[in-house]
Amino acid sequence: MKKILIPFILLLVLTISACGNESAEKEKSSASKKEKSGTITYQSENGPVEVPADPQRVLVLSSFAGNVMALDVNLVGVDSWSKMNPNFKELKDVEEVTDEYLEKIIELNPDLIIGLSTIKNVDKLKEIAPTVTYTYGKVDYLTQHVEIGKLLNREKEAQAWVDDFKERAKTTGDEIKAKIGEDATVSVFEKFDKQFYVYGDNWGRGTEILYQEMKLGMPEKVKEVALKDGYFALSLEVLKDYAGDYVILSNNKDQDNSFQQTDTFKNIPAVKNNKLYEADAKKFYFNDPITLDYQLDFFSKSFLGK
Known part of the structure; x- marks a missing residue:
């Protein structure tokens, strides 16, 4: 009887353990999916802001279009300076917007708005979508890109580019000197x-x-x-x-x-x-x-x- 009971108990333990692991994996996968489809809290210079964990329709009102494009995030609207930049060929079909053209911004239905701290109508923009602004020069230019990476839930990608760029720039600089x-x-x-x-x-x-x-x-x-x-x-x-x-x-x-x-x-x-x-x-x-x-x-x- 003992010989039969021991294997049965062992089988039961292994079955429970397997079910537990499967359940944990499902919960982990579910949490990951929830984060991607839900929100994250970004610590902006003006306090915490709930932003999309996987933004799909970003609108940039000043300066940061290139940062967003470099992180492979979709843009639906950009400022005029970015729009006329020959390096930003990807913006050919993206709408040009300003901080005063609120009707157009509403039509574009952004899920995240980014701009400098000098933009107008911030309170009204916040009613349209989560809005994050940055003071130019408050952090250095490479830290700024990492911050954009954090905002877009792509910090690792942003930091990897920064590390690579610094190495390339130093090598070229040494050769120039x-x-x-x-x-x-x-x-x-x-x-x-x-x-x-x-x-x-x-x-x-x-x-x-x-x-x-x-x-x-x-x-x-x-x-x-x-x-x-x-x-x-x-x-x-x-x-x-x-x-x-x-x-x-x-x-x-x-x-x-x-x-x-x-x-x-x-x-x-x-x-x-x-x-x-x-x-x-x-x-x-x-x-x-x-x-x-x-x-x-x-x-x-x-x-x-x-």
């Missing part, structure tokens, strides 16, 4: 409408790569005027005073660029020495992963001929 010299300086200029600007180290236009990642030199005069606000307005007559050994010119080709034919511009040492590298401003504005990859490639080709 080996070629141009440790003490060489670089300035980033832009002409927008009738005004010239010189940039610090955190205002797009490749400045984050040149100064933060590659640690290339910035002219002392630029440090004095552009580091605090990120940019400084100049006249053509004084450009030479802020020009480094090398100059990156972020230029709008659809505007009047006759300044490039003036003696004032031609006599800037970097221009005379063929150390001027001209970029398309519309491709160069931002500091999202798509733009950063483009900028890094531009610098590699310009400085190294790669």
Whole structure:
């Protein structure tokens, strides 16, 4: 009798254990599905916000379209600056929106809205969909991408890109410094409408790569005027005073660029020495992963001929 009873008890224990494991796996799978179809709590700079765990219809009102695209999340609306960026070909059929065109935003039925802290109608936007805003420069540009990753429930993907980018940028920067010299300086200029600007180290236009990642030199005069606000307005007559050994010119080709034919511009040492590298401003504005990859490639080709 004992010989029969012991195997029976053992079989019963194994059956119960198997059922328990199967039940646990079902619960785990169910929880995972619930998270993907439900919500997560994102800790924004303004407090916790319930957002979709798997957003399908994201609307970006400023700056962050490239971050969202880099994480393979669908966009239904973007700001005009993103829309006209030649690097963002994926936005061809995406609607252009503003923070004041609320009727259009309602029609697009977004499940998440993202923008800078300066956008208008935030309270009304929150009634349409969960809305998260960021203060520009509150965190560094790579941390910003990781934050977008957290918001979209894709933090691991965002961090993986950041780690890879930093390694690639450092390698390229080391090669550039080996070629141009440790003490060489670089300035980033832009002409927008009738005004010239010189940039610090955190205002797009490749400045984050040149100064933060590659640690290339910035002219002392630029440090004095552009580091605090990120940019400084100049006249053509004084450009030479802020020009480094090398100059990156972020230029709008659809505007009047006759300044490039003036003696004032031609006599800037970097221009005379063929150390001027001209970029398309519309491709160069931002500091999202798509733009950063483009900028890094531009610098590699310009400085190294790669």
